[in-house]
Amino acid sequence: MKSGTRAPNRTIIMTSKPRTLYQKIWDAHVVDTRDDGTSLIYIDRHLVHEVTSPQAFEALRVSGRKVRRPDLTLAVPDHNLPTTARVDADGAMLPIKDVESAQQLAALQKNAPEFGIRYIDAIDAEQGIVHVVGPEQGFSLPGATIVCGDSHTACHGGLGALAFGIGTSEVEHALATQTLLLKQSKSMEVRVEGRLGAGVTAKDVILHVIGVIGTAGGTGYVIEYRGNVFEEMSVEGRLTVCNMSIEGGARAGLVAPDDKTFAYVKGRPYAPRGAEWDQAVAWWKSLATDAGATFDKSVVIRAEDIEPTVTWGTSPEDTAPIGGTVPGPEDFADPSKADAVKVSLDYMGLTPGTLLADVEVQNVFIGSCTNSRIEDIRAAAAVLKGRHKADNVKWAIVVPGSGLVKQQAEAEGLDRIIVEAGLEWREPGCSACLAMNPDKVPAGERCASTSNRNFTGRQGPGARTHLMSPAMAAAAAVTGRLTDVRELMG
Amino acid sequence: MQSISHVAGRAIPFGRKNVDTDVIIPAHWLKTITREGLGRGAFEAIRKEPGNIFDDPEFTGAPILIAGDNFGCGSSREHAAWALLDLGVTCVIAPSFSDIFSGNAFKNGILTVVLPQEAVDRLLEVARTETIDIDLETQTVTTPFQDRFTFEIDPFRKHCLLNGLDEVGLTLAQDTVISGYEARAGRELPFLTGAVTAATA
Numbered sequence: 001m002k003s004g005t006r007a008p009n010r011t012i013i014m015t016s017k018p019r020t021l022y023q024k025i026w027d028a029h030v031v032d033t034r035d036d037g038t039s040l041i042y043i044d045r046h047l048v049h050e051v052t053s054p055q056a057f058e059a060l061r062v063s064g065r066k067v068r069r070p071d072l073t074l075a076v077p078d079h080n081l082p083t084t085a086r087v088d089a090d091g092a093m094l095p096i097k098d099v100e101s102a103q104q105l106a107a108l109q110k111n112a113p114e115f116g117i118r119y120i121d122a123i124d125a126e127q128g129i130v131h132v133v134g135p136e137q138g139f140s141l142p143g144a145t146i147v148c149g150d151s152h153t154a155c156h157g158g159l160g161a162l163a164f165g166i167g168t169s170e171v172e173h174a175l176a177t178q179t180l181l182l183k184q185s186k187s188m189e190v191r192v193e194g195r196l197g198a199g200v201t202a203k204d205v206i207l208h209v210i211g212v213i214g215t216a217g218g219t220g221y222v223i224e225y226r227g228n229v230f231e232e233m234s235v236e237g238r239l240t241v242c243n244m245s246i247e248g249g250a251r252a253g254l255v256a257p258d259d260k261t262f263a264y265v266k267g268r269p270y271a272p273r274g275a276e277w278d279q280a281v282a283w284w285k286s287l288a289t290d291a292g293a294t295f296d297k298s299v300v301i302r303a304e305d306i307e308p309t310v311t312w313g314t315s316p317e318d319t320a321p322i323g324g325t326v327p328g329p330e331d332f333a334d335p336s337k338a339d340a341v342k343v344s345l346d347y348m349g350l351t352p353g354t355l356l357a358d359v360e361v362q363n364v365f366i367g368s369c370t371n372s373r374i375e376d377i378r379a380a381a382a383v384l385k386g387r388h389k390a391d392n393v394k395w396a397i398v399v400p401g402s403g404l405v406k407q408q409a410e411a412e413g414l415d416r417i418i419v420e421a422g423l424e425w426r427e428p429g430c431s432a433c434l435a436m437n438p439d440k441v442p443a444g445e446r447c448a449s450t451s452n453r454n455f456t457g458r459q460g461p462g463a464r465t466h467l468m469s470p471a472m473a474a475a476a477a478v479t480g481r482l483t484d485v486r487e488l489m490g
Numbered sequence: 491m492q493s494i495s496h497v498a499g500r501a502i503p504f505g506r507k508n509v510d511t512d513v514i515i516p517a518h519w520l521k522t523i524t525r526e527g528l529g530r531g532a533f534e535a536i537r538k539e540p541g542n543i544f545d546d547p548e549f550t551g552a553p554i555l556i557a558g559d560n561f562g563c564g565s566s567r568e569h570a571a572w573a574l575l576d577l578g579v580t581c582v583i584a585p586s587f588s589d590i591f592s593g594n595a596f597k598n599g600i601l602t603v604v605l606p607q608e609a610v611d612r613l614l615e616v617a618r619t620e621t622i623d624i625d626l627e628t629q630t631v632t633t634p635f636q637d638r639f640t641f642e643i644d645p646f647r648k649h650c651l652l653n654g655l656d657e658v659g660l661t662l663a664q665d666t667v668i669s670g671y672e673a674r675a676g677r678e679l680p681f682l683t684g685a686v687t688a689a690t691a
């Protein structure tokens with residue numbers, strides 16, 4: 001009797017047609033399909049931060065709705081928090097000066113317990129940028145559907161999860177129903193093969209990819225990053241790559257989970273344990289894109305063509321190798337792009353033909369969900385070790401992605417290297433990635449930044465952002481100008 | 491949610507390409523905890539330009555915005571949709587939209603109409619002086635000059651917009667289907683769908 005009622009050990013969808021990683025994750029999460037091609041997709045993990053959630057909780061309250069699966073939801077503040085000392089000598093939280101920031105932070109602190117959601121407080125060691133915290137806590141898992149009211153949710157795709165950003169109405173929908181109504185995207189393969197040169201990091205790879213496909217190149221697609229470069233890349237590097245998928249227009253980007261991923265996830269606080277772990281690994285191994293599966297679009301890039309890369313404009317597609325020059329409008333065939341280049345060079349205060357390596361920077365920001373994990377801090381510290389920031393660099397901060405990254409870096413002595421080099425070592429948060437908290441770049445000044453967006457005003461009104469890798473940002477801090485990090489490498 | 495079947499009136503002939511959500515509503519406006527009042531911050535940087543279209547009295551309260559390619563790219567902030575609504579815009583016409591923006595617009599009862607560039611160029615010209623008419627039922631955009639452009643729209647979205655249906659309520663009505671999935675996935679993928687608990691150190 002007992003064995004007769006047990007569910008047979010089968011996968012949710014049986015099909016012989018070769019499928020992509022994206023298709024497999026999608027298939028496993030379909031709750032219901034409608035005639036018009038939309039599907040109700042189950043959401044396994046929902047991350048919540050203070051900026052995009054207040055109006056969603058408000059809507060739930062107004063309509064008397066509950067959170068369906070508080071246990072699949074995790075809330076943590078990040079965007080608004082100052083990155084200066086957070087507690088006084090007695091360990092009590094210092095007040096947040098900005099009234100509106102304080103109000104958003106207080107709303108999350110109140111809403112999470114009210115709806116029974118697990119909440120990491122601003123002064124907990126586990127606090128950090130939501131996209132750093134999810135993987136770090138083992139909350140984000142391979143094969144999972146993961147959402148957050150933030151467009152860089154694609155980051156978690158580095159674990160082989162289907163992760164994407166949603167708006168506040170969808171936050172409300174996911175909280176209330178643990179599902180989202182979605183239309184399947186097309187699939188795109190970005191294949192990078194060959195050998196990356198010295199000094200070329202995951203960040204350079206993704207900046208180069210966006211330069212090639214453009215900011216709208218991935219619109220309507222989910223990208224799978226394939227090829228030996230991603231296979232050989234660390235899990236943290238994959239998180240960096242997937243993080244910026246949205247900058248290429250794609251809502252999500254992922255890398256197939258492999259042994260490296262499993263080793264990364266294993267033993268983290270919310271990761272599966274015991275028999276469930278074995279069951280999880282077996283399933284995760286089955287997710288890789290089948291031989292013979294086809295993609296709607298395919299982009300192939302040679303690793304040898306990628307150099308340490310920086311942006312010169314106000315769109316993430318405005319990339320150039322560090323050895324290059326600032327382009328001019330006439331370098332672009334598309335007249336609307338040429339116009340945009342004119343506007344953005346004006347904003348950036350750059351003249352076409354200028355050597356990028358001659359561009360001086362006054363600010364350096366090493367942090368953000370793209371580059372604030374331990375490997376990023378190590379890479380920056382390796383360049384800074386025994387050196388000092390240039391005098392023309394007025395403000396240079398290193399902001400770890402979480403309290404745990406901070407602890408780890410301090411245990412390795414990286415904070416001392418950073419401080420001795422004249423840079424500030426801060427508390428975790430989004431910081432100067434976006435001008436929402438006190439960390440801003442002054443108008444008209446330039447910042448070498450490891451964040452993901454160089455949009456007009458992103459780091460503060462009038463701020464001029466150059467995106468690059470942590471090692472390159474550290475090199476810029478040392479020389480006071482955009483610099484090829486290879487010149488500082490032994 | 492307001493139902494929407496017909497939008498007629500002046501249309502702001504904006505037309506700029508690749509307008510990201512930071513341009514629609516800058517980050518410092520994201521600190522609100524309500525949805526109202528964001529119209530004041532809409533297109534803030536552009537509105538500092540003298541003679542900008544958004545402060546042209548001719549277009550104050552216009553229900554339609556005509557935009558360029560890839561409108562609403564960048565950050566997923568739904569504040570962009572709220573800001574437009576607060577300005578009085580209930581329909582945006584463009585050659586293409588970012589996925590996230592068009593989803594957010596829909597969920598707030600804003601109709602996004604995708605038309606080929608030539609059609610959008612024509613509407614940009616007409617909108618300078620004339621009104622524009624959008625009929626969701628027949629999926630057409632018309633002008634006083636007998637221009638007539640038809641557009642595609644997802645049938646489900648059309649149904650919801652026409653009837654002012656709230657997506658959360660619609661999905662909650664499918665509770666048994668969701669519970670069915672949870673039961674099945676709870677057996678097959680317990681590590682994803684099962685209760686998440688922290689390891690005790």
Ligand code: SF4
Pocket residue numbers: 078079129130131150152368369370429430431433434451452
């Ligand atoms: S670090 Fe920047 S991109 Fe990442 S979540 Fe924070 S604000 Fe968004």
